Amino acid sequence: MPGPEIETGTRGGAPARSDGSGTTDDSREMASGLDALEAGVEAPRPLHRRLLHRAGPPLLAIVVVLVVWQLLATLGRPATLPSPGEVWGELAGAHREGDLLPAIGHSLLRCVIGFGAAAAIGLPLGLLLTRVAVMRTVLRPILTAVQSLPAAALVPVAVLALGNSEGAVYTVVLLGAVPSIAVTVASAVDQLPPLLLRAGRSMGATGVRGAALITVPAALPGFIAALRQGWTFGWRALMTAELITATPLPGLGEMLAEGNRAGSMSLVLASVSLILVVGVVVESAVFRPLERRVLTGRGLAGG
Amino acid sequence: MSTGLVAPTTASSTAQGAAPGTEPSGAVRLNGVSKVFGTGERAQLVLDSIDMDVAPGEFVCLLGASGCGKSTLLNLVAGLDRPTAGAVAVPSGRPALMFQDHALFPWLSAGRNIELALRLAGVPREERRDRAEELLELVRLPGAHRKRVHQLSGGMRQRVALARSLAQGSEVLLMDEPFAALDAITRDLLHEELSRVWRERRLTVLFVTHNVREAVRLGQRVVLLSSRPGRIAREWDVNLPFPRRIEDTGVSTLATEITGHLHEEIVRHART
Numbered sequence: 001m002p003g004p005e006i007e008t009g010t011r012g013g014a015p016a017r018s019d020g021s022g023t024t025d026d027s028r029e030m031a032s033g034l035d036a037l038e039a040g041v042e043a044p045r046p047l048h049r050r051l052l053h054r055a056g057p058p059l060l061a062i063v064v065v066l067v068v069w070q071l072l073a074t075l076g077r078p079a080t081l082p083s084p085g086e087v088w089g090e091l092a093g094a095h096r097e098g099d100l101l102p103a104i105g106h107s108l109l110r111c112v113i114g115f116g117a118a119a120a121i122g123l124p125l126g127l128l129l130t131r132v133a134v135m136r137t138v139l140r141p142i143l144t145a146v147q148s149l150p151a152a153a154l155v156p157v158a159v160l161a162l163g164n165s166e167g168a169v170y171t172v173v174l175l176g177a178v179p180s181i182a183v184t185v186a187s188a189v190d191q192l193p194p195l196l197l198r199a200g201r202s203m204g205a206t207g208v209r210g211a212a213l214i215t216v217p218a219a220l221p222g223f224i225a226a227l228r229q230g231w232t233f234g235w236r237a238l239m240t241a242e243l244i245t246a247t248p249l250p251g252l253g254e255m256l257a258e259g260n261r262a263g264s265m266s267l268v269l270a271s272v273s274l275i276l277v278v279g280v281v282v283e284s285a286v287f288r289p290l291e292r293r294v295l296t297g298r299g300l301a302g303g
Numbered sequence: 304m305s306t307g308l309v310a311p312t313t314a315s316s317t318a319q320g321a322a323p324g325t326e327p328s329g330a331v332r333l334n335g336v337s338k339v340f341g342t343g344e345r346a347q348l349v350l351d352s353i354d355m356d357v358a359p360g361e362f363v364c365l366l367g368a369s370g371c372g373k374s375t376l377l378n379l380v381a382g383l384d385r386p387t388a389g390a391v392a393v394p395s396g397r398p399a400l401m402f403q404d405h406a407l408f409p410w411l412s413a414g415r416n417i418e419l420a421l422r423l424a425g426v427p428r429e430e431r432r433d434r435a436e437e438l439l440e441l442v443r444l445p446g447a448h449r450k451r452v453h454q455l456s457g458g459m460r461q462r463v464a465l466a467r468s469l470a471q472g473s474e475v476l477l478m479d480e481p482f483a484a485l486d487a488i489t490r491d492l493l494h495e496e497l498s499r500v501w502r503e504r505r506l507t508v509l510f511v512t513h514n515v516r517e518a519v520r521l522g523q524r525v526v527l528l529s530s531r532p533g534r535i536a537r538e539w540d541v542n543l544p545f546p547r548r549i550e551d552t553g554v555s556t557l558a559t560e561i562t563g564h565l566h567e568e569i570v571r572h573a574r575t
Contacts, residue, residue: 030492031443035459199406202381203471204397204423213419217410298409299453 058284082266090270094255104278107238107251110166114173115234119227122178126185126226127211140186147179151237155244166249169241176237181230188222189215221294228287235279252278329356330475330507331380331398336389338375349375351532352389359395359474362501362508364522366515366561368569372533373511377477380509398475398509399468403483405460407452413463414439414448420470438466441500458489462496469504476501478510482517491549494520498546515565516558520549525561529568536568 045053066084073083082090094100129140154175158168192215200214216223242253252275259267338350349372357363365373378384379391381400407416417435426434439447442462452460461481468476482490498521501508512518518525522541529536539561543553 028443031458031496034489034492035444035456195402195404195406196408198383199400199402199408202383202397202400203420203467209423213423214408218408220410294410297451299451300409 080265082269086266087269087273090264090266091274094267094270099250099255103250103252103255104274106249107242107253108278110169110173110242110251111231111235111238114170114238115177115231117170118174118177118181118230118234121174122181122226122230123185123223125178126182127189127216129182129186130189131211140183143179143183146175147183147233149175151176151240152244154237155241158241159245164246166247168245169238169247172241173234173238177230177234180233181226184226184229185219185223188219188226191222192218221291221298221300224287224291224294228283228291231282231287232279235275235282239275328359330359330361330393330395331355331357331509332390332392332394333376333380334390334392336376336379336386336391338372338379338384339387348532350379350386351534353533353535355526355535357475357507357509359507360505361524362506362510362522363524363526364518365509365511365526365528366513366518366565367528367533368513368530368565370533371528371530373513373528374479376528376533377479377509377511380475381477393475395474395507397471397473398477399471399473401461401464401468401476401478401481403480405452405457405464407460407464407467409452411452412448413444413450413452413455416452416463417467417470420467424470424472426470426472434470435466438469439463441469441503442466442496456489457485458493461485461493465497465500469500469506474505475507475509478508480512481510483512483514490517494549495546497521502545515562516549516554519543519554519558519561520547520551527561527564527568530572537564 069081069084072078073081091100094103129135129143151172154172155168158171158175162168162171196218197210197214200210205213238251239253239256242251243257244253246254252271256268256271256275259265259271333353333355336350336353337348340347340349353376355363365376367373375384377400379386380393381398382391382393383400407413408419411419414432414435417438418431421431421434422428436445436448439445442465444459444462444466447455447459447463452463455463464481482493485493494517497508500506508521510518510521519541525539525541527536527538528534539557541557543551543557547554
């Protein structure tokens with residue numbers, strides 16, 4: 001700790017300003033001088049640079065994947081690998097027949113509804129896990145265990161219990177997403193700086209008010225991370241459920257199953273690519289900007 | 304909230320003998336306060352029969368080496384913890400608390416941090432904005448209302464934290480080494496700001512520090528705590544006129560004397 005306290009060269013110096021005149025103005029100027037020196041300088045980057053900075057690396061990655069894929073297909077290794085062009089043709093064909101958009105629509109709708117319900121259950125549940133002792137000791141280990149269960153293991157259970165129905169699909173999505181959201185929220189709340197909570201309590205924010213005014217906003221980045229992960233888990237669980245369950249409204253998972261049944265590698269790869277693209281688009285169009293916004297407001301991520 | 308802060312402090316400007324506040328009018332009263340952490344064989348006595356009275360408007364510095372239970376004592380006064388024995392009384396209501404870390408809420412702007420404290424203190428919505436501006440003005444940060452916490456320097460953050468503490472409307476301000484993490488120039492400046500705000504607002508301040516000069520620079524009374532368990536070892540009245548500066552001769556003379564006693568307290572632990 002540096003300290004001019006050690007310097008004792010005051011003996012011959014000016015006497016203490018016991019009258020106080022000048023001291024106040026001095027300190028006012030000192031204060032604004034220090035503030036100007038210490039406050040960070042922020043120069044925003046121009047928009048096109050920012051877009052390039054953000055979109056550049058993912059675009060490059062896609063190009064690399066396509067090039068390597070095309071190369072392998074041309075070399076014929078493995079022999080069953082269709083070229084990107086063939087897979088694209090498959091997608092175009094499905095679109096012409098009018099199967100493609102409904103399949104994407106059905107899957108997305110299910111995921112949005114399922115995810116919405118999972119968020120509505122998982123977020124408060126996660127908060128309760130940290131606050132209520134019984135839930136913490138009993139329910140949390142159960143949720144953690146369920147979280148590690150693959151969705152594929154849940155599908156037969158759901159189908160036997162509820163039949164080949166939308167209900168079975170939603171059950172699998174909820175069981176996939178809710179534990180993940182709740183557990184992530186709980187650990188985010190556990191990791192909050194105790195000092196902030198102490199400051200809140202010393203200001204009189206206790207109980208429900210403390211949760212609403214301090215805990216929830218403090219843990220907001222954790223909430224968003226939980227939703228992001230919940231979406232991923234839910235989307236995966238949904239694809240598994242659609243792959244195995246035969247529901248009246250076919251989704252992307254059924255498209256995959258169909259390709260599998262027909263032994264068509266290009267249809268299978270077309271479905272896989274679509275599933276991947278939907279997942280990535282939702283992630284980067286919804287969750288990433290949300291997270292970035294929250295973190296930037298707290299000085300935790302560069303704009 | 305306020306139950307009557309009547310007497311302006313008389314000890315603030317001129318030499319004065321006995322410690323004020325011996326009759327039961329103290330703004331903070333500690334009566335035989337002890338604190339034990341843990342139970343059974345692992346029980347540890349952290350504070351041992353602390354008796355202390357802080358008069359309304361008085362600035363008292365608690366000084367001690369590590370392990371003297373300074374922070375525990377503040378927690379007890381703040382009502383965040385309960386004493387194992389004895390009684391703590393703060394008649395004016397919940398004191399405001401300020402930490403070494405600014406503890407500002409990073410999801411709120413500087414102004415909103417203050418407004419939150421006002422809200423929790425029951426200030427109606429339409430008054431909050433103006434009151435927050437006033438408080439920022441008081442700590443000399445006009446125009447910082449919309450600034451995010453991470454955009455402020457360390458010294459500015461502590462000034463916002465001070466404003467937020469004042470927003471709680473308490474007459475008693477507890478400070479737990481609030482300037483320990485600041486560089487020397489900024490700390491010097493904040494000493495001046497705090498001293499000014501204390502006199503302007505007639506606050507009662509209980510200020511914990513391990514910096515002897517800081518204690519003498521700021522306090523009207525310096526209380527030295529011994530370590531393990533924390534007991535009141537000695538007290539000094541600081542009869543130096545305000546405003547003071549850290550490099551004042553009087554400050555350094557008394558600081559040297561107190562440092563000697565502090566060292567004695569520490570050396571005692573080397574022998575035992």
